[in-house]
Structures are given as C-alpha cells and as structure tokens.
C-alpha cells in the first residue's frame with residue numbers, strides 16, 4: 001500500500017538502518033522501526049543516513065530531508081550505481097588465509113575507501129591456521145605491497161581465541177560506525193555474532209519489516225552493540241563495482257602510478273606497449289607493484305565499457 005502524505009504532522013528524526021532494493025527501514029529515537037519512502041531527490045537513501053521523516057500511517061513514512069552526509073560509499077555494477085552506506089567512521093575488511101582472500105577485492109576496497117575518504121582497517125582472521133611468525137610476516141609484507149603500509153592490520157582468531165579477539169575488536173569498534181566487508185568464508189558472520197550477540201534476532205526483525213513476512217536475508221543492515229558499536233553488514237561483496245568513478249578519478253586514486261605516469265613519454269600513456277613508459281620502467285626496477293597496475297587497468301576497462 002502506498003503511504004499517503006499527511007498535512008502537518010511533526011517531522012521525526014531517524015537513522016536508516018537497513019535497505020534492500022528500493023525498500024528502506026529507519027529507526028527513530030524511541031526505537032520505532034519505519035518503512036521509509038523517498039521521493040524526488042530523496043528517492044534513494046543509504047544505510048547510515050540521518051533523515052527527517054513524516055509518518056503516513058502503519059509505521060510507514062516519507063523521507064522529508066536527508067542530513068548532509070559526512071561520506072558516502074557506492075556500490076555499482078555494469079548497469080547502475082547504488083548508494084550503499086554513509087556517515088562511516090571506518091571500513092573493516094575481514095581477510096583470512098583459508099579460503100584464500102581475493103587481492104582484487106582488497107584492491108577494490110582500498111580504492112573505494114580512499115575515494116570516499118573512509119579510513120580502512122584490515123582484520124586478518126584465523127591466525128590459528130598460520131604456521132608461526134614467518135607466515136604472519138609474509139602476509140604483512142604482501143598486504144603492504146597493496147596498501148603501502150597505510151592500512152593498519154590486526155591479526156586475530158575469532159573462533160579459537162574469542163576473548164582476545166573480542167577485546168581487540170572492542171577497542172577498534174567502540175563508539176564508531178563501521179562498515180564490515182569480507183568475501184564468503186573469511187569469518188565475517190562469526191565476528192558479527194561475537195560482537196552483536198542479538199544479531200540473528202535483529203536480522204529477522206528487519207527481514208520481516210522489509211518485506212512483509214518474506215525473509216530477505218540479503219539486505220544491508222546496521223547492528224547496534226554495546227559501547228556505541230555500530231556495524232553495517234552487507235552481503236554480495238563480490239559485486240563491489242567502482243563504476244561510479246570517472247577514469248580520471250580512478251587514475252588519481254592510484255597515487256603511486258599517477259606519480260610515475262607524469263614521466264611517461266606520452267601524456268595519454270596507457271602503460272601497455274608504449275615506448276618510454278615510466279610506469280613500466282618503475283615496475284621493472286621494483287619501485288611499483290605490478291598487480292596494482294593490473295588492477296587499475298582492469299577497473300578502467302570496466303568503467304570504459306559502462307561510460308562509453
């Protein structure tokens with residue numbers, strides 16, 4: 001049923017806590033859950049948005065205003081860009097050695113967070129599967145090649161050293177709103193359940209409210225825990241497209257490559273077969289990490305098929 005607009009009811013402040021497709025839920029301060037509907041410029045809201053709503057009956061409301069966002073992450077596929085999560089204090093990327101983590105997803109996350117101005121932390125889970133200090137050093141070294149040491153890495157084991165993991169995560173997450181990302185099998189659900197013991201109940205509540213009884217488990221949702229911990233969980237990380245960026249924005253985000261590219265012979269050098277390509281030379285001399293160039297070229301190809 002479409003909500004009708006009421007005349008002069010007072011506006012209520014709320015935070016968007018879940019979204020699925022065109023359906024969004026917001027929670028007002030008195031803990032009421034509202035199914036909210038945008039219109040015009042406010043058609044799309046993101047989880048994390050602070051909004052003013054006008055009730056229209058049956059726990060449904062119109063979005064009257066979206067507060068200015070501190071930051072905003074998008075997720076896009078070949079067809080379109082979607083708002084994803086906003087007003088984030090940080091993104092937590094959960095990785096593990098088994099199953100192997102995807103360096104492509106790591107690279108995409110780095111670029112998405114960098115371009116949106118959201119600090120990134122890596123939580124490396126399942127340390128119980130590592131063979132001692134050397135394994136850990138190798139992992140750190142490999143991650144540093146991708147991150148230039150700019151992303152803090154936290155090692156833990158949520159399943160076998162839960163108490164220790166909880167302590168570390170408490171200090172990392174308290175009083176913050178964190179987007180938590182991870183490909184399947186990294187231990188994201190185990191981590192979420194450790195930090196938010198009522199997560200399953202909260203998911204069911206939201207699934208029912210989002211889709212009138214039909215369970216919709218594939219939605220983006222904010223969970224609230226103790227000590228001001230807010231975690232935004234979102235499935236389908238596999239499709240973390242960056243098509244909302246322009247080719248120039250993308251090139252600028254790879255600062256290490258952009259820096260070398262200034263010395264390429266051709267201003268529009270693609271760093272493929274061109275002569276006197278400073279980027280290729282830097283890779284041969286070990287100053288640039290080749291997989292980052294490969295990722296940049298892959299992302300540029302993706303963007304170009306979408307934009308042109």
Ligand SMILES: Nc1nc2c(ncn2[C@@H]2O[C@H](COP(=O)(O)OP(=O)(O)OP(=O)(O)O)[C@@H](O)[C@H]2O)c(=O)[nH]1
Nearest residue numbers: 125126157158159160183184185186187188189190
């Ligand atoms: N050895 C080990 N296994 C773990 C650890 N944490 C989680 N696991 C296991 O890893 C598997 C995947 O964990 P989940 O929490 O379901 O992973 P997920 O990332 O949410 O994956 P999906 O549910 O597929 O999205 C499960 O069998 C967990 O028991 C850990 O610290 N050590």
Ligand SMILES: [Zn+2]
Nearest residue numbers: 264269271277
């Ligand atoms: Zn070049």
